[in-house]
Amino acid sequence: MPDGIFQYGMVAFLAIALLVAAFTDLRRRQIDNWLNLAIAVTAPLYWWASGLSLWPDVAIQFGFALAVFAVLLGIYALRAMGGGDVKLLVALSLWIQPALFFKLLIIMALAGGLLTILMGVWHVTRRRKSKLVIPYGVAIAVGGLWVLGTEHWSAGSSVIGLG
Numbered sequence: 001m002p003d004g005i006f007q008y009g010m011v012a013f014l015a016i017a018l019l020v021a022a023f024t025d026l027r028r029r030q031i032d033n034w035l036n037l038a039i040a041v042t043a044p045l046y047w048w049a050s051g052l053s054l055w056p057d058v059a060i061q062f063g064f065a066l067a068v069f070a071v072l073l074g075i076y077a078l079r080a081m082g083g084g085d086v087k088l089l090v091a092l093s094l095w096i097q098p099a100l101f102f103k104l105l106i107i108m109a110l111a112g113g114l115l116t117i118l119m120g121v122w123h124v125t126r127r128r129k130s131k132l133v134i135p136y137g138v139a140i141a142v143g144g145l146w147v148l149g150t151e152h153w154s155a156g157s158s159v160i161g162l163g
Helices: 004-028 033-050 054-077 083-093 098-125 136-153
Strands: none
Touching (some): 054 083, 083 136
């Protein structure tokens, strides 16, 4: 297992990736597949850097990510969430332990509500006739960054909470 510097580097990578996701979603209303894939495929490096055992730690993370995918696929099928948002949340679920992921969802919902109000006001004041589209990747990034900031940087522990 590498030293803590590598683990912090991995967390910094995730933070930068979340900022890129928020920026691209705000600018283009799209979260690129390459970014979601990069977040997902680097999760095993983070597991290794955090000292997670294959059983049960990695199995729990992977099983949780599958459950998140199943639930979000249903929400996507109802057209209540975009595909990029689903992929970003599933990729994040590989990094963040279930209890902290639910914290991410709560912060994401609060940020998304505020974002919806702000964008709605902007939409009305600009007298836009088009349908209002919320860049929810911004809210996902806020939730992810909140968890990173409160659980990793302040406590000095792994984001997953197991290392």
